[in-house]
Amino acid sequence: MNAVELENVDIAYGPTRVVRDVSFAIAEGESFALVGESGSGKSTILKAISGLAPDWVGTIRVLGKPRGHGPDRSLAKICQMVFQDPYASLHPRRTIDDVLAEPLAIHGIKEQRAKVEAALAAVGLDRRFRFRYPHQLSGGQRQRVAIARALMLEPKILLLDEPTSALDVSVQAEILNLLKKLRREQGLTYLLVTHNLPVVSFLCDRLAVMRHGRIVEIADVDALKAGRLTEPYSLELFQASGGPITAGA
């Protein structure tokens, strides 16, 4: 069974169609990347899967079940999202403890204290941080909290929307390591949206290159590492990202 499956999906934002006829499937436990430049529609696909962009046609299946439009309470325990901007993704007036306990409260889950402490430990944050407010944390620490929040309901699938592009490289390395470790430990499926090809090379198994709302090419990450992408646009991105110019290009 595939973790996430899209068939001929068109997504609209108001009157404009931003994603056209997109199909791909992500196996359970796989790490898949959507890469492209701004306006390519890659983030919109994440929003449609999560329910934040309800205006789409086609079929989206999550763990084999067709998903409806709009946020879905039962989906919350299967699929969660980590956002790009760690400064905008935490409620400014609530402590870390509030942020992490909220999903448990929504779903009536007991033993909140133990679970919050376990989640902090899992993302490598000391217990001291539990009752701090977001403004007392650095960008990297906030992103750890955001990841912990996404994992509170023990989902199978994580949607990652440029999770490290707002961070410094040294902090990016820490978060990428953390994401890799969590995936290994919890058997998670990742769908990563990014413009950064080296990040894909580190974290993913396969990638889809997007342009103007369409998928241009789907390739294995080995092809990326070797610079063996086939489409001209993919190679253009590859070179602009500092990839070596290969003879074939």
Place this chain on the structure above:
Amino acid sequence: MTDLLSIRNLTVTFPTPRGPVDVVRGISFSLGRERLGIVGESGSGKSMTGRSILKLIRPPGRISADEMIFDGIDLIRRSERQMREIRGARISMIMQDPKFSLNPVMTIGEQIAEALTTHNSVTRRDLRNRVLEMLHAVRIHEPARVAGLYPHEVSGGMGQRVMIAMMLIPEPDLLIADEPTSALDVSVQAQVLDIIEELVAGKGMGLILISHDLNLVARYCDRILVMNGGEIVEQCAADALHRAQHPYTRGLLAAIPRMDEDREELPVLDRSAWAAA
């Protein structure tokens, strides 16, 4: 080669509830008519260094330096009014996001023209020609059409090229570019930096390129300063960056994922390694 800019013991201080904090701590460097890169992570003081050259630190922040000599003028002893004659005319600055730097209710042509007429007197006819010439120089293909557009009608990459045109039309001697491409897509980044490089080389200007991206700075500069915690931790030639000595620089370089990544784990900066040294 005589120095275009020479800074000695520059400190920028901000008061906080817990006492004053130095965001730049007594740094010294000099610059000829060359391309100097300043790299560092957020909070390293690199942007504050760039802004303090133009004395653009807003109160309550304070700048102090033993000297800050630009082409024989000690900027640190200049009044705010005298600084205004230098800003734009002799030293220009390009900021990160063109969306916030361009005036939304003026056409692009008007804004570029204004940048020129603020410091020079030019005839009307000459003005238009110079504006179109400049737009052409930043590789805008239909300068006459683009000059009549408003900032929201152009893409981010084109907006940034317009900014460059605006900053370079008074023919300054020094250009400070603070993260000029980090709001742009990768394919557009190279184009914008190529234009900056070409114009700077062609006019024999000095360039300070401030960025968080080590590889980018290494590609476009002659010399690099690495900043951390308000101090310069390393100075080296750009092509020698990969032989950098300081543990901070080495740590930063190692932490960047590569296209042909096969490491299971990225090395993480051990901040205690040089804090003790």
Place this chain on the structure above:
Amino acid sequence: MSALHEWLLEESPSSRTQARLGRAWRILSALARNPLAAIGALIIIALVVTALFAPLIAPFSAVGQDLSNRLMPPSAEHWMGTDELGRDIFSRVVYGSRITLLIVAMVAVISAPIGLLVGAISGYAGGWTDRILMGITDIFLSMPKLILALAFVAALGPGIENAIIAIAITAWPVYARIARAETLTFRDAEFIAAIRLQGASATRIILRHVLPLCASSTIIRVTLDMAGIILTAAGLGFLGLGAQPPLPEWGAMISRGRNFILDQWWVATMPGFAIIAVSLGFCFLGDGLRDVLDPKQRESR
């Protein structure tokens, strides 16, 4: 004392309560460092204390008449003089603080939550809900406050309760507008999206996540509006539509003193001073609160 202080300012609090108290303490100490806010707070505290202990503070009864002592000027015995029925004005002003405080508190308690809720729902829901709620708000906003209050009191009959209801009805639309504007700024923020993805209902999002963020700007606005509310209440009292005699409402006292304004100035002036002092107190406190609670204002300084 210093142990408590350290406990409050602890960087890594060990419980929810400690974190919340620490935050409250930081706001309070910032407020205390702001001179205007401190003066405002002192005036408001004085008002509350006066209202609570009115019988102990006032030397005379607020309603006891003494026709042999009519219209006496301020003296050692009658600090603010006496009125046309020989009542001690100081005692009436002191008892009047109870009425003022009651009006102000009741108006805030009624209008602020209504305004907050309407604004937050309107801003968060958008679409037709927004249009209908804001249409109603605009209708109320488009009418002059005092005239609307007058119309309500005329319909409901004069009296304090009706004056409170009338003022509350005219006060909430402003709060609804503010709360809506505030809600719009973060409705599409990622932290709200994150809560939605966790399966929270719209009610839960509005009550637990949106409202707390609108609260500080509403508190600031309510505090600043208090002066206006007091003046409106005084205006209603002045026109004879608010508190009825013999209640010592400040506006009504000025109204009665009007007849003697040239010869016995103190009858109208003393309650006037009280109104000015309390209005100023709320204005100062509101300005101080804005400095402390509104980070956008603080950064621009």
